[in-house]
Amino acid sequence: MQLAYMARLLVASGCGILIGYERKNRLKEAGMRTHLIVALGAALMMLVSKYGFFDLVGYNDFLRVDASRIASQIVSGVGFLGAGMIFVRNRSVTGLTTAAGIWTTAGIGMAIGAGMYAVGIFCTVVVLGTQYLLHGRLQQAMPDLLSLSIRVQEGNVADTLKTLQDAGAQLVNMDVTHKKSGIARLDLRIKLCGGEDPLKLIELLESRPYVIEVGD
Numbered sequence: 001m002q003l004a005y006m007a008r009l010l011v012a013s014g015c016g017i018l019i020g021y022e023r024k025n026r027l028k029e030a031g032m033r034t035h036l037i038v039a040l041g042a043a044l045m046m047l048v049s050k051y052g053f054f055d056l057v058g059y060n061d062f063l064r065v066d067a068s069r070i071a072s073q074i075v076s077g078v079g080f081l082g083a084g085m086i087f088v089r090n091r092s093v094t095g096l097t098t099a100a101g102i103w104t105t106a107g108i109g110m111a112i113g114a115g116m117y118a119v120g121i122f123c124t125v126v127v128l129g130t131q132y133l134l135h136g137r138l139q140q141a142m143p144d145l146l147s148l149s150i151r152v153q154e155g156n157v158a159d160t161l162k163t164l165q166d167a168g169a170q171l172v173n174m175d176v177t178h179k180k181s182g183i184a185r186l187d188l189r190i191k192l193c194g195g196e197d198p199l200k201l202i203e204l205l206e207s208r209p210y211v212i213e214v215g216d
Contacts, residue, residue: 011121016105017036023035039106042106046074079103149215150213160186163208167204174187
């Protein structure tokens, strides 16, 4: 029986990896490891919720076991984790899709932990299909927007912006923070009007000697 439980944990982990891989390719905050751990943890807690108290059933007439209590706490607990993925910068909200994905990944883990393999795998396919198909259509309909946080040596802000402009990126908004250590932090929102690869753009920035760190 324990081997069957382990199989459920492996399937849940695989579904989490698939969703996390798509998020990682989009340069999102939560990637493969985060989604894997969320799915694995949710499946584990669901297994405990369903089967962890079998030895207490019938122990006495006054003891009642509610298998739904742990499952309900997973839903509310993962909500706090997802909220940490949402950021507001210059009136622009990012991370909503990633937060929703974390929440849904937990649900997938719960479904597989409960033995509903087909439902969990089906939801994984739906999530991945939604992310890939809708993202592709929206990308054709409008320029892709990218948020970047860049730490550069103070005095090279203009050089950094010129690098972005030469790469075909259009600046939407910018917030500059200067630190005493001679480092400037640029929080940028840019449009990739020509369908540029964000990874190549980040690699281009990192190749500049005055760029210290690039993050999203």
